[in-house]
Amino acid sequence: MRSIPVLSDLTAESLADFLRALPGVDAVGLEARAADLGTRSIKTSSKSWAIDTIIKLIDLTTLEGADTPGKVRTLVSKALVPDARDLTTPRVAAVCVYGDMVAIAVEALGDMHGDPDQGKVSVAAVATAFPSGRSSLAIKIADTQEAVAAGADEIDMVIDRGAFLAGDWWTVFQQIVAVKEACRRADGTHAHLKVILETGELVTYDNVRKASWLAMLAGGDFIKTSTGKVAPAATLPVTLLMLEAVRDWYAATGQRIGVKPAGGIKTTKDAIKYLVVVAETVGEEWLVPHLFRFGASSLLNDVLLQRQKLASGHYSSADYVTLD
Numbered sequence: 001m002r003s004i005p006v007l008s009d010l011t012a013e014s015l016a017d018f019l020r021a022l023p024g025v026d027a028v029g030l031e032a033r034a035a036d037l038g039t040r041s042i043k044t045s046s047k048s049w050a051i052d053t054i055i056k057l058i059d060l061t062t063l064e065g066a067d068t069p070g071k072v073r074t075l076v077s078k079a080l081v082p083d084a085r086d087l088t089t090p091r092v093a094a095v096c097v098y099g100d101m102v103a104i105a106v107e108a109l110g111d112m113h114g115d116p117d118q119g120k121v122s123v124a125a126v127a128t129a130f131p132s133g134r135s136s137l138a139i140k141i142a143d144t145q146e147a148v149a150a151g152a153d154e155i156d157m158v159i160d161r162g163a164f165l166a167g168d169w170w171t172v173f174q175q176i177v178a179v180k181e182a183c184r185r186a187d188g189t190h191a192h193l194k195v196i197l198e199t200g201e202l203v204t205y206d207n208v209r210k211a212s213w214l215a216m217l218a219g220g221d222f223i224k225t226s227t228g229k230v231a232p233a234a235t236l237p238v239t240l241l242m243l244e245a246v247r248d249w250y251a252a253t254g255q256r257i258g259v260k261p262a263g264g265i266k267t268t269k270d271a272i273k274y275l276v277v278v279a280e281t282v283g284e285e286w287l288v289p290h291l292f293r294f295g296a297s298s299l300l301n302d303v304l305l306q307r308q309k310l311a312s313g314h315y316s317s318a319d320y321v322t323l324d
């Protein structure tokens with residue numbers, strides 16, 4: 001890996017040179033590595049640890065046009081107390097909502113609003129004309145600033161896939177830089193920026209690798225696979241590829257970037273595969289809320305069923321957890 005260019009030194013040309021020089025992805029090798037890691041089993045004694053780790057890493061998500069304040073308050077209740085019959089169940093990392101629902105989520109969290117590494121629950125807001133990303137930069141910046149002003153701790157922005165696929169990497173880069181700046185608060189701190197690549201629209205693994213590096217070069221704190229609105233959403237090979245980019249970035253810069261697979265992860269079994277891929281690629285130290293998240297709307301329900309089964313030896317009745 002060549003040395004990493006400094007953000008302020010980058011130009012359209014040097015960015016393009018850097019991205020073009022990234023090695024091509026061996027698709028067969030990548031998929032074989034992901035398949036191999038995905039079939040590894042974990043010890044029964046590790047299952048309880050895995051289940052609680054998954055819960056602590058979930059961004060519990062509702063991103064529907066029909067979201068109401070009541071639905072967001074219910075989501076927050078579930079984030080805080082995932083299982084009212086077992087108060088040893090950990091909290092999720094964050095709730096993830098549209099920007100206009102941030103204030104509702106913040107209010108509902110009250111004193112428990114805060115850093116998931118401290119056992120509290122953050123508020124993540126999707127922004128920048130989610131999910132399409134089709135609006136002017138001014139609108140994207142305003143969208144971000146409004147969510148941050150309302151109390152969002154994290155901004156999940158979408159990249160401009162149209163610009164990316166047209167080869168206009170510089171526009172994508174500049175937009176991420178501008179949105180990162182819009183994440184800044186008056187006190188100098190900034191909301192964490194997750195950059196959604198929407199890998200299901202990027203066509204090739206080479207593009208996923210380029211977009212990952214582009215997002216990191218532009219200052220993204222996290223790289224996230226998908227909006228959940230486009231198929232395919234998160235896959236194991238794509239997540240592995242993004243983790244490898246993060247690993248190489250860390251080796252070159254000493255800076256740890258987070259990864260968030262999102263969309264379509266619904267079962268504990270699948271989530272455990274992701275834990276194995278993380279542990280084997282970047283190490284278990286990445287399995288903390290500020291470095292890894294699952295973006296998921298229904299995964300928590302399955303994880304709670306598995307947790308109850310592990311504790312009691314049998315499944316609880318089907319209506320034990322909420323299914324929406």
Ligand SMILES: O=C[C@H](O)COP(=O)(O)O
Binds near residue numbers: 226265296
């Ligand atoms: O970012 C999270 C996704 O929108 C959730 O997708 P999902 O409903 O398939 O779990």
